[in-house]
Amino acid sequence: DSDAIVFKAPNDHLDFATKQCGLRYLGACIRYVSGTNSPPMDVWEFGARDPQNGLGAADSWATIGHQAAKAGDTRYAEAASYVCANLRAAGLRLRDVSNGYHDQLNWALAEKRAPGTWFSNAALQDLYADFHSLASELSSARDHVAMIAAMHVGAPDRIESLSRLEEWIEKPVNQSHATNPMVHALLDALGTKAAPGWLRRMGDLRNEMLHRIPMSANKSVAGLVLEQVQTSLGTVSKIRLAERLSKAPLSKQPQDPLIDLSMFSSSLEVLCRAIWRHAKYPAEPLHFGSNAAAT
Numbered sequence: 001d002s003d004a005i006v007f008k009a010p011n012d013h014l015d016f017a018t019k020q021c022g023l024r025y026l027g028a029c030i031r032y033v034s035g036t037n038s039p040p041m042d043v044w045e046f047g048a049r050d051p052q053n054g055l056g057a058a059d060s061w062a063t064i065g066h067q068a069a070k071a072g073d074t075r076y077a078e079a080a081s082y083v084c085a086n087l088r089a090a091g092l093r094l095r096d097v098s099n100g101y102h103d104q105l106n107w108a109l110a111e112k113r114a115p116g117t118w119f120s121n122a123a124l125q126d127l128y129a130d131f132h133s134l135a136s137e138l139s140s141a142r143d144h145v146a147m148i149a150a151m152h153v154g155a156p157d158r159i160e161s162l163s164r165l166e167e168w169i170e171k172p173v174n175q176s177h178a179t180n181p182m183v184h185a186l187l188d189a190l191g192t193k194a195a196p197g198w199l200r201r202m203g204d205l206r207n208e209m210l211h212r213i214p215m216s217a218n219k220s221v222a223g224l225v226l227e228q229v230q231t232s233l234g235t236v237s238k239i240r241l242a243e244r245l246s247k248a249p250l251s252k253q254p255q256d257p258l259i260d261l262s263m264f265s266s267s268l269e270v271l272c273r274a275i276w277r278h279a280k281y282p283a284e285p286l287h288f289g290s291n292a293a294a295t
Contacts, residue, residue, distance in 0.1 A: 020231040021238065026262050029095045044091025046269045053283050057272035058087035060283035067281035076280060079148050086141035087272065093134035094265055097258060100127040105239040108226045118223040118242060128215035134261055135206040138268055142199065145275060149182035152280070162186060162199070181278040189271055199271075202264040205257070219244050220254045 017023040027046040034041075049056055055063070065080035104123065113119055146162035155174075159165050169178050169187070177183055191197025196204070215221055222244035229236045240256040276283045 016231070016233070020233075021229050021236050023238065024259070024262065026094060026098060026265075027091070029098075042092060042095060043088075044095050046091075046266055050273050052277075055283065056087075057269045057276070058084045058091070060273065060276045061087070063283050063285050064276060064279050064281050067284070071281065073280070076148065076151060079144055079151070080279070080281075082144040083141055083148070083272065086137045086144060087269070090134055090137035090141060090265060090268075093130050093137055094262065096130040097127065097134060097261075100130060101239060101258065104224055105226075105237065108224065108239060109237060113226045115226045115228045115237070118225055118244060120223045120244070124224070125216060128221075131215055131257060131261065132209050134265070135202075135209050138261070138264055139203060139206045141268060141272070142202070145182075145272060146186055148279070149180065149186055149275070152182050152278070153177035153180050162190065162203070166190065182275050185271060185275055189267070198264060198267050201260075202268075205260060205264075215257075221257060225250060 014025055018025060025047070027044055030043045030045055032041045032043065045056055050060060053060060053063075061080045062084040065077045065084060068074075068077035068080055100123070104121075104127070107121070107123075108119070143161040146165045147160045150159040150165050150168070153174075155165065155168055155177075159168050165183070166187070168174055169183065178187060186199070189197050189199035191200050193200075209215055220243045221241040223242055224239055225242040227238050227240065227250070229238065240250070241258070242250060242256075243253050
């Protein structure tokens with residue numbers, strides 16, 4: 001636990017973490033620093049950028065917004081900028097949740113917590129707050145994408161969320177719009193109430209956290225448990241949220257919310273990348289040049 005593990009190849013650590021430790025790669029936080037007296041800027045990236053434009057989903061929608069603004073399409077430009085803002089904020093909140101787990105793991109090891117036993121501390125409140133923010137930002141990004149899809153099919157301006165778009169599409173007079181590429185992608189990820197897709201499950205989890213049972217009052221995530229995994233390089237410790245004082249094995253308890261929300265985050269990134277290809281404006285950065293003639 002206390003010895004550093006050294007890897008010879010750049011991707012060996014990811015292979016080790018995913019295959020032997022049972023972990024999942026979430027992404028990377030890239031820090032940009034413009035000067036010694038300027039604040040750093042953190043940007044969350046989910047992995048490889050889109051091969052078509054070399055950008056992530058957030059930056060792709062930012063460029064769409066710029067192109068729309070240049071064309072004078074104010075409402076479209078604003079909606080695209082909202083998608084970008086929510087995706088960027090969601091990435092930062094996922095960074096904060098990841099950092100919170102890392103801190104909790106370090107504290108548990110420093111305090112020599114026994115593996116498999118439940119414990120709690122005051123810092124859990126910060127972790128819960130970050131989870132709430134993450135779920136909220138993901139859902140807001142979803143709704144702003146739905147608002148853009150609604151523009152593409154001529155829906156009324158009041159259709160500003162995925163739930164309203166679903167209700168509007170369900171009306172017989174509007175059902176033909178379900179074949180629109182943007183709308184179809186959203187409805188496919190949403191699924192039905194009887195067979196919910198990941199996008200509906202994401203909304204349900206958000207509603208549970210923000211409207212029904214706040215995480216700080218939810219017994220199923222009221223504490224932490226240290227786990228140990230035996231690997232070819234020795235014992236590796238990891239940590240997860242768990243039910244308070246539960247006698248049920250971890251395998252029988254609800255899945256750690258980080259697994260669900262990280263998967264929703266990755267899926268939304270993929271969805272927003274797929275949908276921008278059908279946008280009214282290209283997801284390409286504006287290029288500026290000089291028209292001055294040489295003398």
